Amino acid sequence: MQNPQQIQGVSLESIAHEFGTPVYVYDGEKIVEQIETLQKAFSSVPFKIKYATKALSNLSVLKLIKNAGAGIDAVSIEEVKLGMMAGFEAPEIMYTPSGVPFEEIREAVDLGVIVNLDSIPLIREFGKTYGGSVPACIRINPHILAGGNHKISVGHVESKFGISIDLLPEIVEAVNEYGLKIWGLHVHTGSDIYDAEVFLKGGNVLFEAAMQFPELKFLDFGGGFKVAYKEGDPSTDVMEVGRIVTKAFEAFCRKYGRSLELWIEPGKFLVSAAGLLLVKTAVVKSSTTITFAGVDSGLNHLIRPMMYEAYHDIYNLSNPEGKLEKYNIVGYICETDTLAAHRQLPEIRPNDLLVIKNAGAYGYSMASNYNSRLRPAEVLVWQGKAHLIRKREEFEDLTRNQVLIEI
Ligand SMILES: *Cc1c(COP(=O)(O)O)cnc(C)c1O
Helix, strand or coil, X not given: CCCCCEECCEEHHHHHHHHCCCEEEEEHHHHHHHHHHXXXXXXXXXXXXXXXXXXXXXXHHHHHHHHCCCEEEECCHHHHHHHHHHCCCHHHEEECCCCCCHHHHHHHHHHCCEEEECCHHHHHHHHHHHCCCCCXXXXXXXXXXXCCCXXXXXXXXXXXXXXXXXXXXXXXXXXXXXXXXXXXXXCCCECCECCHHHHHHHHHHHHHHHCCCCCCCEEECCXXXXXXXXXXXXXXXXXXXXXXXXXXXXXXXXXXCCCCEEEXXXXXXXXXXXXXXXXXXEEEEECCCCEEEEECCCCCCCCHHHHHCCXXXXXXXXXXXXCEEEEEEECCCCCCCEEEEEEEEECCCCCCEEEECCCCCCCHHHCCCHHHCCCCEEEEEECCEEEEEECCCCHHHHHCXXXXXXX
């Protein structure tokens, strides 16, 4: 894997200089390339990408994704609104909530987005309220255990997501009772799924269930493509997934008697590798067995290493030719905050800039103010120029909504 000094001709050092550190940097061209790769992989069928907004929800990134021809999947009403603000038309937005109050469903319907129903009580409430006047999608739990980590496996039998495929007769009964118009069926089995066959397995569950719903317009295969996090790391062969899934899908459509749209909801695949977190070394210190490089960031900005034991490749931008040594790269949060352990890197000196790779997905979108720290700026490199797309937070942002009472 490469350790770039620049993105589209813009040096990372100049970005750090202009916008300060820590800073998230996204390569817009890379995001567009990923969209084009998927469009190619699924080109033989009517195909739609519904980008999983939760991976990275900056308005400018959403707008770029919209212009590249994708729609979005939103998991909160706020993401629906962000999508609309970025320019998506309501029908391009799928709303996939997980056990939310019905008022939120009502709000989504009022906005005109399609709602993905994830429980039988919700199907009934939706049916009672709208009957067949508002089309909807149903999220099926396919009982498939897949994904890179137990926290991101969401399609297995004990997962809270969707409606168990075993309950298909009850789903059909509720749909028929209220005359619901079901336009789509959906599965999403998890994240970091390497094996192309898993997507086919999920598809087979959809194909079988679909025969019970005569008014379908699309089948949604969810997201979860695995990306490479380090040298030699396997990643999902999306051309292979495209080949086997479209072939099975075409056979299904013949059986169904009509051509449907095939939807997928990639998050990580579109934005993970396109994003970097650029940090500065504050301190280098050694204990008996290990040398720590402490940086001006931490789990408040990138929680994936501590939350999912995720591996993020890191390189020393300032001293690429330095003598190799072993480091634990740690954040400044008062809590075990290891961004990377036992990494061989060129000598790290105070003030060296380090680049944390694959930070585009679930980086900024999971960032917090823990330890009363400020969230970093976001920069999008687009058409050879670095654009600030979110300002670094200031101290006032921490206190803005607080009420200091008389005590
Ligand atoms: C998170 C999520 C995705 C995206 O998962 P990735 O692993 O980032 O591709 C897709 N669909 C739904 C419903 C999700 O919750």
